[in-house]
Amino acid sequence: MGFTDTRFNVNLSILFTELPLLERPAAARAAGFTAVELWWPWVDAPVPERSELAALRTALTDAGTRLVGLNFYAGRLPGPDRGALSIPGEESERFRANVPVAVEFGRSLGCTAFNALYGNRVEGVDPAAQDELALENLAFAARTVAEANGTLLIEALNAPESPHCPIVSAPRAVEIVDAVNATTGLANAAFLMDLYHLSMNGEDLPSAIETYAARTGHVQIADNPGRGAPGTGDLDFVDLLGRLKKAGYDGWVGLEYKAGDRPSASAFAWLPHPLRAAH
Structure with a gap:
């Protein structure tokens, strides 16, 4: 495959999870x-x-890995994602307490990209x-985030797997980005374009890339169906990542897929070793 101009990073919360958290950075570095x-x-803290x-x-730092993206607290993922939408009270306070710590x-x-999951609807509470x-x-x-010269990322999930999340399309996620920027006047909120989630929602990926690449602060990928590595499903990542580059996106592409029943280190055969390190 191509990808010579793409900067890839590995999500250590979905890959290398067969290892303890503190061993994952070194394992990712060993994989290139x-x-x-x-x-x-810390799902409970x-x-x-x-x-x-x-x-x-x-x-x-000891592994020689750079942290380029971090989610704010949202409970256990995947699962009953709470995020910013939690009703007033303890959960909302937990989100806000986490923000300055994260x-x-x-x-x-050196991380400047922070993902704030919107969360799920809460039954019995007015959606407005x-x-x-x-x-x-x-x-x-x-x-x-602005105090760290960073970007707040807003992500669209997918309706089949997150039926209670109200942000399940690229247009809706970008509406939230616009609302945050209008409220703060900072213009530091951006779209997190997860091509797996958009594909699961049935969106036209080339059209989404053309429309929203300029509003995108981070990209994540997994193949569909199955949320596995590129090449295990039907998505053409050579074409899609090429379209992103042509549209002007030159940021990170996070590998947020499942390794399956094999060790995570064996789930990167699709990506030549020289292209795994940041360049």
């Missing part, structure tokens, strides 16, 4: 990757012990009130 991303690793943060920071951690490693709270929380996150 120098850049990684993470979902918030939006504010973990500083010793845990320090241990992960050391694991990343930004400080990411900033210490939920959206109002989500916008407040996302604006808070955008202002905090």
